[in-house]
Amino acid sequence: MAAVDQIAAGEPAAAGRGLRRGGQGGTRSGQRDGFRPWRWLILILAGAYFIIPLYAALRFAGWGSFRSVIHQSGFAASLGLSVRLAVITTMITLALVLPTAVYVHLRLPRLRRLLEGITILPIVIPPIVLIVGLLEVAPGFLKSTPYLLALAYVVLAMPFAYRSIDAGLRSFDLKTLVEASNSLGAGWPSTIRRVVLPNLTTALLSATVLTVALVLGEYTMASLDLYQTFPVWIVVFDQTSGPISVAASLLALFVTWLFLLAITMLGGRQARRTGGGGVALFSVARRDTGRTS
Amino acid sequence: MTANTAKGAGTGAAGASGASGASGAAGLAGTAGAAGAAGAAGQRDGSGAHVSLRNLSRFFGSIRALDGLNLEIEPGELVALLGPSGCGKTTALRILAGFESADRGSVLVDGRDMSHVPAARRDMGMVFQSYSLFPNMSALDNVAFGLRMRKKGAAQRRRQAADLLEMVGLAEQARQFPHQLSGGQQQRVALARALAIEPSVLLLDEPLSALDAKVRVQLREQIRSLQQRLHTTTLFVTHDQEEALSMADRVGVMRSGRLEQVAAPSELYADPATAFVAEFVGTMNRIPAELDSDGRVRVLGATLPIKGDRPGDPDGPGGAGGAGGAGGLSGAVDVLVRPEDLRLAATASGSGIVTIATFLGSLTRVSVLLSGEVTVQVDVPSTEAPAPGAAVEVSMAEAPVLVTTRR
Numbered sequence: 001m002a003a004v005d006q007i008a009a010g011e012p013a014a015a016g017r018g019l020r021r022g023g024q025g026g027t028r029s030g031q032r033d034g035f036r037p038w039r040w041l042i043l044i045l046a047g048a049y050f051i052i053p054l055y056a057a058l059r060f061a062g063w064g065s066f067r068s069v070i071h072q073s074g075f076a077a078s079l080g081l082s083v084r085l086a087v088i089t090t091m092i093t094l095a096l097v098l099p100t101a102v103y104v105h106l107r108l109p110r111l112r113r114l115l116e117g118i119t120i121l122p123i124v125i126p127p128i129v130l131i132v133g134l135l136e137v138a139p140g141f142l143k144s145t146p147y148l149l150a151l152a153y154v155v156l157a158m159p160f161a162y163r164s165i166d167a168g169l170r171s172f173d174l175k176t177l178v179e180a181s182n183s184l185g186a187g188w189p190s191t192i193r194r195v196v197l198p199n200l201t202t203a204l205l206s207a208t209v210l211t212v213a214l215v216l217g218e219y220t221m222a223s224l225d226l227y228q229t230f231p232v233w234i235v236v237f238d239q240t241s242g243p244i245s246v247a248a249s250l251l252a253l254f255v256t257w258l259f260l261l262a263i264t265m266l267g268g269r270q271a272r273r274t275g276g277g278g279v280a281l282f283s284v285a286r287r288d289t290g291r292t293s
Numbered sequence: 294m295t296a297n298t299a300k301g302a303g304t305g306a307a308g309a310s311g312a313s314g315a316s317g318a319a320g321l322a323g324t325a326g327a328a329g330a331a332g333a334a335g336q337r338d339g340s341g342a343h344v345s346l347r348n349l350s351r352f353f354g355s356i357r358a359l360d361g362l363n364l365e366i367e368p369g370e371l372v373a374l375l376g377p378s379g380c381g382k383t384t385a386l387r388i389l390a391g392f393e394s395a396d397r398g399s400v401l402v403d404g405r406d407m408s409h410v411p412a413a414r415r416d417m418g419m420v421f422q423s424y425s426l427f428p429n430m431s432a433l434d435n436v437a438f439g440l441r442m443r444k445k446g447a448a449q450r451r452r453q454a455a456d457l458l459e460m461v462g463l464a465e466q467a468r469q470f471p472h473q474l475s476g477g478q479q480q481r482v483a484l485a486r487a488l489a490i491e492p493s494v495l496l497l498d499e500p501l502s503a504l505d506a507k508v509r510v511q512l513r514e515q516i517r518s519l520q521q522r523l524h525t526t527t528l529f530v531t532h533d534q535e536e537a538l539s540m541a542d543r544v545g546v547m548r549s550g551r552l553e554q555v556a557a558p559s560e561l562y563a564d565p566a567t568a569f570v571a572e573f574v575g576t577m578n579r580i581p582a583e584l585d586s587d588g589r590v591r592v593l594g595a596t597l598p599i600k601g602d603r604p605g606d607p608d609g610p611g612g613a614g615g616a617g618g619a620g621g622l623s624g625a626v627d628v629l630v631r632p633e634d635l636r637l638a639a640t641a642s643g644s645g646i647v648t649i650a651t652f653l654g655s656l657t658r659v660s661v662l663l664s665g666e667v668t669v670q671v672d673v674p675s676t677e678a679p680a681p682g683a684a685v686e687v688s689m690a691e692a693p694v695l696v697t698t699r700r
Contacts, residue, residue: 173424179392180427180483182412183419184439184490194438198429 054253057246065247072244078233081146085229086215089153093161093211094204096154101165102196105174112166119162122155130155131221146227153215160210168203205263213256341369341526342403342493344389349398350550351384358384359395360550366494369524371517372555373537376547377573382530383498385547389528390496391415402493418487418525419496423503425483426471432458432482433467439490457485460519477508484516488523495520497529501536513540534574538562546570568697571629578635578669579627581699590696592628593689600693629695632658632672636688639679643686645669647679661687 069075104111122130134152135143142148174196181191197204222229228236230252238245344366351359359381366372374382387393389400391412400407407415418439426435436454445453458467461481471479480500487495497516501509517540520527531537537544538558545555546569554566565571572579582592589596637659645661648668657678659671669687679685 172428176421176425177427179390179412180419180421180425180486181438182392183390183415183417183496184486185413185416185442186438187411187413190442195427195429199427 054250057250061243061247061250065241065243066251069244069247069251072237072241072248074228074233074237075248078228078230081227082216082230085146085150085153086212088147088150089157089215090208090211092150092154093157094207097158097161097165097207098200098204101162101169102174102192105166105169106178115162116166119158121159123159127156127218127220128224131224135225146225146229149222149225149227149229152221152225153211153218156218156221157211157214160214161207164207164210165200165203168200168206171203172199205266209260209263212259216252216256341524343368343401344494344526344528345401345404346385346389347399347401349385349388349395349400351381351388351393351395357381357550359388359398362398362547362550362552364545364552364555366526366528368526369521370542371520371527371529371540373529373531373541373544374547375531375534375537375544375573378532380547381550382532382547384550386496386498386528386530389494390417390419415494416490416492417494417496418490418492419498420480420483420487420500422499423476423479426474426479426486428471431468431470432463432474435471435482436486436489439486443490454485454489457489458482460488461485461515475508476504477512480504480512481515484519488519488525492525495525495527497527497531499531502531502533509536516540538574544574546573548573565629565695568629568695571695571697576632576670578630578632579697579700580630580663580669581665581667582626582628582696584624584626584696590626590628590694592694593687595689595691597689597691598693599696625699626696627699629697630669630689632670634690634692635669635671636690637661637671637673637677637679638686638688639683640686641684643684645685645687647681647683647685650678650681652678659685661685663687 100115104115131152134148138148138151142151177195177199178191181195186194217231218229219231219235222232223235230248234245234248234252237248344364346362346364349359349362350357362381362385364372364385374385376382384393388395391407391410395408402415426432427438430438433451433454436457437450440450440453455464455467458464461484463478463481463485466474466478466482471482474482480503483500500516501512504512513536529537529541538561541558543555544558544561546553546561548569554561554570556564556566561570562575565574571577580592582590584590584599585596588599590599645663647659648662649660651658651660652675653672655675656672657675659673659678660668661671662668671687673679
């Protein structure tokens with residue numbers, strides 16, 4: 001007992017800090033003396049760059065358009081379709097990317113580079129090529145439904161989803177945690193549910209945000225596949241009534257922004273609790289992966 | 294040959310582990326306050342598991358990580374595997390844990406073959422080098438995790454986990470998350486977590502190497518006293534000889550996937566079986582010498598017998614199974630001798646020159662340059678230490694010496 005107490009009391013609280021994650025603390029002093037006039041200038045310029053177009057759009061649309069936009073024909077149907085596509089796409093994407101990324105991290109770490117390269121391809125390949133190719137090879141029963149688009153969006157979302165989840169997996173020592181969990185008697189289902197997923201919530205949220213944002217904003221493929229998703233409807237409607245179409249765009253922007261904000265805040269709360277970095281979008285690896293061995 | 298050495302030492306040390314069990318009981322009496330906690334943690338009635346690693350081999354591509362490793366660990370014993378990085382010690386531990394599989398050989402726990410039992414059902418607690426606590430759980434939930442997996446009720450888990458945290462001196466940190474704990478505290482939580490499942494075997498994979506020196510020493514004492522109190526059979530892997538020698542009942546020195554020697558720390562130091570062990574553990578001088586055909590060696594002006602039952606040439610694996618006597622060696626050899634086994638005499642006609650004298654407290658370690666560019670280190674009482682530049686005569690005690698091939 002005495003020995004135990006002594007150890008408990010004798011160990012300086014700061015000892016072994018090298019083990020701790022970074023992520024919090026740090027840059028405080030740097031922020032204090034940082035508020036110089038030119039910083040404000042840059043902030044104002046950047047703010048103006050974003051706000052002026054928005055304000056112009058708002059003026060052009062007029063307040064009345066916002067009230068009438070939801071009564072326009074096709075608004076509810078196209079928005080509904082886009083939301084359904086977003087949900088389906090997100091589910092398929094996560095179901096594909098998460099197990100793949102976890103498996104590669106655990107068992108095939110050397111393939112990580114390759115996978116990174118493969119998942120970036122959809123960004124390089126133009127959407128037109130993707131959708132034309134997809135329409136060529138897709139089975140008939142899918143061609144006749146808008147849900148073929150979900151499959152195309154899965155491909156488009158891959159780079160973002162993979163990167164988010166990959167960054168999440170790098171932020172903790174997956175292999176050690178999985179082994180610790182195993183050695184304590186947890187099989188794979190328990191390990192995934194209680195250890196892997198809870199530590200990936202931020203990454204999964206950011207993957208979801210990016211996927212949803214992508215689906216809600218995608219125009220090229222939807223219009224080529226001849227389905228009226230929300231972005232397609234906005235463009236089509238633009239020919240009927242410019243102001244109402246602009247109001248719809250602003251509405252979409254605002255809703256998406258609220259959605260992102262909510263998810264970012266959720267991620268931030270989780271990160272505060274577990275001491276990780278709090279940024280939801282493209283969360284950066286919080287700890288360098290180089291271990292001494 | 295090395296396998297035989299290991300086995301012989303294994304059976305030989307069974308008695309030694311019994312003795313350590315007794316000192317463990319003394320430790321328990323001395324720490325009566327925490328004894329309740331130990332009881333709650335489910336003391337195994339002084340019956341740890343017997344572990345037997347038999348002829349384990351493991352290849353990673355063409356790299357031979359383990360090459361016919363044999364090791365017996367007696368119930369309640371703490372065995373340390375010590376060796377340079379890449380010697381296979383971690384592989385051996387991971388095979389015992391079930392994270393790797395052996396290409397050949399078997400793992401027995403209490404006589405039961407574990408080779409095909411998955412890690413989750415091996416009932417072994419493991420403490421990793423670092424970063425092994427679940428970041429999403431408080432210290433208490435981390436410790437309770439294994440109990441939860443064993444379907445223990447919430448109240449019982451909580452109570453046992455709290456007891457264990459108290460045992461490692463972290464009762465007040467129960468609600469904190471890993472990122473709020475220092476490195477040493479994290480490792481103590483990890484230890485409590487591993488012990489919570491009342492493991493048949495405790496595995497320690499360099500648990501102290503990421504900590505700073507002061508915390509390291511405190512924690513190793515704590516690990517050792519807990520291990521003795523709970524009488525948990527323990528395999529401890531480290532590259533730090535001080536750690537191995539201070540904590541273990543027996544130390545296995547590994548090299549290239551084989552055990553060179555398994556012995557109690559004092560025996561390992563005083564009576565190393567091979568030149569590799571001799572030079573890996575502690576400080577060793579190499580002094581060029583001439584070996585006669587009758588098995589006596591001429592060194593530093595004296596003629597001494599050699600340790601005849603020792604393998605003379607460990608550098609050739611399995612080779613030179615004979616002794617350093619008439620066996621493989623003859624002519625030019627090196628004598629291995631520890632700094633405390635050399636004598637210094639200050640004489641103007643001495644053939645050695647003192648180059649450095651390092652004050653170590655009661656002892657001073659003196660470096661002496663002998664003829665032929667040979668430098669030896671000699672420990673002398675600080676009161677008798679010569680100053681740098683002094684001429685000295687170095688001699689050896691009249692005792693059998695360990696010889697090896699000239700390098």
